Amino acid sequence: MKLSIIIVSYNVCSFLRQCLHSIYQTSSIHDIEIIVVDNFSHDKTCEMVISEYPNVRLIRNDKNLGFAKAVNIGEGYAKGDYLCVLNPDTLLSENTFKILVTYLQNHPQVGCIGPKILNSDGTYQLASKRSFPHPMTAFFKLSGLNRLFPKSRLFGRYNLTYLDENKIQQVDALSGSFLLMPRQVFKVVGNFDESFFMYGEDLDYCYRIQKCGYDLVYHPEVSIIHYKGESVKSSPFDMVGIFYSAMHTFYKKHRYDFPSWKFIQPFVSFSIYLHKISSYFRNYVTRLTAWLLDAFSITICFLLSLVIWYPFYHREILTIHSIFSYWPLLLDLIISWSISSYWLNLYKKNYLSYGCSLVTAALTLLLSATSTYFIGIIAYSRMVLIITILLAGLVIASWRILVHLLYRYRKIKLSERAPLFSRRAVILGTSDESMRIGNLLRHAPGFHFILLGYIDDQNKSGTEQFIGRIKDMYGLVQKHHVNEIIIPERWSSMREMIQLLHDLKDLNINWKFVPTGKKMLIGKGMVENLSGVPLLDIELPLFEKVHQITKRIFDITFSSLLIFFTMPYHVYYILMGKTSEQTVWSIHGQHIHVYHYLSKTRIIQDIPLLFMIFKGSMSFVGTQVIDITNKDPRLIVKPGLTGLMHLSASDIEYAAIRDFEQYYAMHYSFVFDIEIILKSIFRF
Numbered sequence: 001m002k003l004s005i006i007i008v009s010y011n012v013c014s015f016l017r018q019c020l021h022s023i024y025q026t027s028s029i030h031d032i033e034i035i036v037v038d039n040f041s042h043d044k045t046c047e048m049v050i051s052e053y054p055n056v057r058l059i060r061n062d063k064n065l066g067f068a069k070a071v072n073i074g075e076g077y078a079k080g081d082y083l084c085v086l087n088p089d090t091l092l093s094e095n096t097f098k099i100l101v102t103y104l105q106n107h108p109q110v111g112c113i114g115p116k117i118l119n120s121d122g123t124y125q126l127a128s129k130r131s132f133p134h135p136m137t138a139f140f141k142l143s144g145l146n147r148l149f150p151k152s153r154l155f156g157r158y159n160l161t162y163l164d165e166n167k168i169q170q171v172d173a174l175s176g177s178f179l180l181m182p183r184q185v186f187k188v189v190g191n192f193d194e195s196f197f198m199y200g201e202d203l204d205y206c207y208r209i210q211k212c213g214y215d216l217v218y219h220p221e222v223s224i225i226h227y228k229g230e231s232v233k234s235s236p237f238d239m240v241g242i243f244y245s246a247m248h249t250f251y252k253k254h255r256y257d258f259p260s261w262k263f264i265q266p267f268v269s270f271s272i273y274l275h276k277i278s279s280y281f282r283n284y285v286t287r288l289t290a291w292l293l294d295a296f297s298i299t300i301c302f303l304l305s306l307v308i309w310y311p312f313y314h315r316e317i318l319t320i321h322s323i324f325s326y327w328p329l330l331l332d333l334i335i336s337w338s339i340s341s342y343w344l345n346l347y348k349k350n351y352l353s354y355g356c357s358l359v360t361a362a363l364t365l366l367l368s369a370t371s372t373y374f375i376g377i378i379a380y381s382r383m384v385l386i387i388t389i390l391l392a393g394l395v396i397a398s399w400r401i402l403v404h405l406l407y408r409y410r411k412i413k414l415s416e417r418a419p420l421f422s423r424r425a426v427i428l429g430t431s432d433e434s435m436r437i438g439n440l441l442r443h444a445p446g447f448h449f450i451l452l453g454y455i456d457d458q459n460k461s462g463t464e465q466f467i468g469r470i471k472d473m474y475g476l477v478q479k480h481h482v483n484e485i486i487i488p489e490r491w492s493s494m495r496e497m498i499q500l501l502h503d504l505k506d507l508n509i510n511w512k513f514v515p516t517g518k519k520m521l522i523g524k525g526m527v528e529n530l531s532g533v534p535l536l537d538i539e540l541p542l543f544e545k546v547h548q549i550t551k552r553i554f555d556i557t558f559s560s561l562l563i564f565f566t567m568p569y570h571v572y573y574i575l576m577g578k579t580s581e582q583t584v585w586s587i588h589g590q591h592i593h594v595y596h597y598l599s600k601t602r603i604i605q606d607i608p609l610l611f612m613i614f615k616g617s618m619s620f621v622g623t624q625v626i627d628i629t630n631k632d633p634r635l636i637v638k639p640g641l642t643g644l645m646h647l648s649a650s651d652i653e654y655a656a657i658r659d660f661e662q663y664y665a666m667h668y669s670f671v672f673d674i675e676i677i678l679k680s681i682f683r684f
Contacts, residue, residue: 002031003097004080004183008070009038009088013045014522015227016088017515020053022494026094035059035077036088037070067176068192068201075186083186085202087177089227091513093495099222100180111189111214112181112206114174115222116165120511120523121413122501125226126159129218131172132207171218172210176202177226181209188212193253200250223498287347294341294357295334297395298388302330305387313383326384329372333388336367344671352404354397355675361393409481410508423510425449425484426476429491430461437488437514438465442648443656452480473500477507484510486521542637542668550670555620559613566607573597579608583628587635591628592617609641621673623661637661642680 005023009016016036023034034056038046040063049058059073071085082101100113117125131137137157140146150161163169179202189208192201206216306326310318340363341347346356368385406412408424425441427434434454441449453467455476468476476482485504487497501511512521512528521528541547563570573579578598586592594617595608612618622640626633635657640646645660664672 002080003033003082003084003101004075004078005032005034005084005086006071006074006078007034007036007086007088008067008074009036009041009045010064011041011043011045012088013041013043013048014515014520016045017048017052018489018513018522019086019088019090019092020049020056021489021515022090022092024053025494026092026097032097033057033078033080035074037061037074039064039066039070066194066196067198068196069194071201072191072194075191078183081183083181083183085176085179087226090177091225091494091498093223093498094493095495096222096224097180100219103217103219104180104182107215107217109215110217111185111209111212112174112179113217113219114178114180115224116218116220117175117177117226118223118498118501118505120225120227120501121509122498122503122505122511124165124505125175125228126161127175127177128165128220129160129163129169129171129174130203131157131160132203166220168217168219168221170215172216173203173206174216174218175226176205177228178224179205185209185212185214195249195253204250204253223502225498225501287351290351291338291341291347293399294337294392294396297399298333298337298392299330301391301395302326302333302384302388304391305384309383309387329368329384332371333364333368333385336364336371337361340364340367352400353671353675354400354404355678356671357396357400358393358678359671359674361389361396365389407483410477410483413508413510423449423484424452424480424482425486425512426452426467426480426482427454427486427488428456428470429488430454430456430459430463430466431488431491432461433488433490433516435461435463437486441486443659449484452482470500474504474507477504477509482509484512486512486514488514489516542665547668547670551619551673552616554670554673555613555616558620559610563610563614566610569597569604569607573599573604584639585626585628585630585633585635586617587638589632589634592639594618594625606641613641621676623664624657626657633657635661637664642676644676647676647679 007016007019020034023032026032034053036049036056037059038049039061046058046060049056057077059077061070061073065073075083082104084097096115100115104110104113114128117128119125140155140158145155146158146161149155150159153162156162160171189205189212193204196204209216303323306318306323310316310322316322337360340360344356344360344363346353346360365386368389369382372382372385403412427438427441434456438451438454441451451465453465454461454463455468455470455473456466457470459466467480477485491497510523512523514521542551580596580598582594582596583591584594592612594612596605597607599605609618613620617638619638619640620642622643623635623637624643624645625639626635637643643660644664645657648660
């Protein structure tokens with residue numbers, strides 16, 4: 001056996017599946033053995049390996065033993081002349097092992113070798129090559145000087161950013177996501193240090209390899225993709241604390257090799273402590289920034305409302321003293337906004353939701369108006385309150401819409417998307433598998449893709465949605481404002497795919513991979529299931545009494561207002577006899593009769609449906625209106641003027657109705673309805 005690959009897994013089933021598939025596409029696979037050491041996963045990782053990759057040796061630990069100990073366990077089963085410690089969230093190109101093993105054979109002084117590592121968007125991962133964190137190197141890293149002067153030999157030593165990332169070179173340390181070494185080197189250096197639970201063990205091992213007289217080589221002629229940190233997301237441990245504790249462990253273990261350490265240790269320890277705090281803070285910084293931006297918007301709108309209202313009402317010039325006299329109202333507004341946003345979970349999961357922000361503004365007006373009624377010190381400024389909320393609601397929703405538009409046109413990237421944020425996607429390839437994926441995307445509830453079309457070297461399927469060739473990919477992305485590219489697993493070789501990611505790395509593209517025959521999108525930070533929504537042991541908020549009452553109140557209120565404002569149309573079309581009748585399916589297999597006006601304008605055609613909404617036979621947001629000539633769809637949601645299916649592809653399959661209804665029932669909230677209505681109006 002020439003090569004043994006050791007993979008430590010923990011709750012990364014989908015990523016491990018892709019990793020194993022990429023390994024099996026490499027050259028000389030008959031000389032490779034794969035050992036997966038699973039650290040007590042609960043996401044069916046082991047079941048997947050057993051059923052889909054029976055030739056892989058699977059070792060199942062009965063608890064999470066940490067990365068270093070799991071590697072040592074795997075090495076005990078290895079038989080190869082070379083060992084590769086590989087992360088499960090990596091994708092390898094076909095020639096990875098052939099090139100790197102050949103290099104080790106021709107350079108016996110090299111104890112360990114690593115490839116060029118790319119992020120999932122094709123950008124270069126700085127951890128591909130590093131120097132050891134000597135005291136001054138650590139100081140430059142922790143102080144941020146390495147980021148300010150990356151090309152400086154002095155300040156850029158930590159990640160060796162002053163070196164050419166495309167040249168083979170000797171380095172101090174390599175990324176633990178891929179470490180390839182001769183088996184003999186492992187025997188000389190010894191096992192991984194199990195005092196490192198996770199993080200730091202790779203740095204420590206590279207340091208020990210070098211102390212034993214071997215070189216470490218960074219080899220950029222081979223590139224791999226590393227999703228980075230997928231196991232951490234499902235870990236029940238304090239991974240931030242473990243990371244910085246590992247740094248302390250490294251320095252404590254090797255303190256005698258760094259004579260100057262004792263002088264700089266207090267500063268580095270303090271810096272590590274600050275970085276640990278800031279790492280915790282970064283988990284919430286986006287939401288905190290959103291809240292601060294909203295609070296700032298409310299303040300500016302409050303001042304603007306004073307400028308508008310005060311001179312008009314008091315017939316006086318607005319002074320600084322007058323502005324400060326209103327500070328209790330501003331404080332009341334911000335407190336009311338904070339309470340409302342907390343109640344609606346605006347900053348917990350919907351911080352980019354423009355619909356949720358508008359509902360929050362409405363609730364803020366209600367709370368603030370109520371408090372001004374009971375608190376005399378702020379009871380004199382109701383109109384200022386109303387003007388402020390109207391302006392603030394507009395501004396706060398607008399900056400969220402702006403963020404979405406920047407995402408659509410690839411000016412920024414979003415790790416999280418608010419409900420109904422359209423994703424402009426293309427699929428690579430025109431094979432049957434690409435067509436299958438396209439059909440899933442058009443009909444999958446909850447993802448809201450705008451499928452722009454297919455890109456391939458030639459239009460093999462003859463689809464009308466073929467928009468161009470691979471060689472023109474860069475221009476096609478810019479022309480069609482693509483922000484997501486979906487790649488079928490077997491579309492092309494991994495090497496060509498990695499090269500494509502690298503070529504488009506500056507375009508802010510989100511890349512998704514789809515395993516062959518599966519119904520899931522795999523990308524950085526998430527695995528999205530496209531297979532529909534099973535109704536097993538789940539809650540259905542739509543059918544809770546409080547939500548049904550809220551939905552009905554909204555339907556009655558809004559429909560009555562619209563009926564009043566559109567009354568001239570009703571009088572005209574009814575008197576002129578320009579109406580048509582249609583019988584459609586409703587819930588529980590019942591029929592309802594609906595009317596349409598005979599007009600070329602779709603909006604005018606559907607105006608009579610407002611009466612059905614007021615009556616309760618329909619809703620503003622619901623399922624498709626299905627004619628009685630079709631078979632009974634067994635609807636669980638009332639027909640609606642708009643809804644998830646209305647916003648999806650026009651050629652939606654009849655069988656997909658239930659999936660959309662189930663998704664809507666599971667994710668229902670009043671805010672979700674507002675999002676759908678706004679999406680329907682503006683068609684963002």
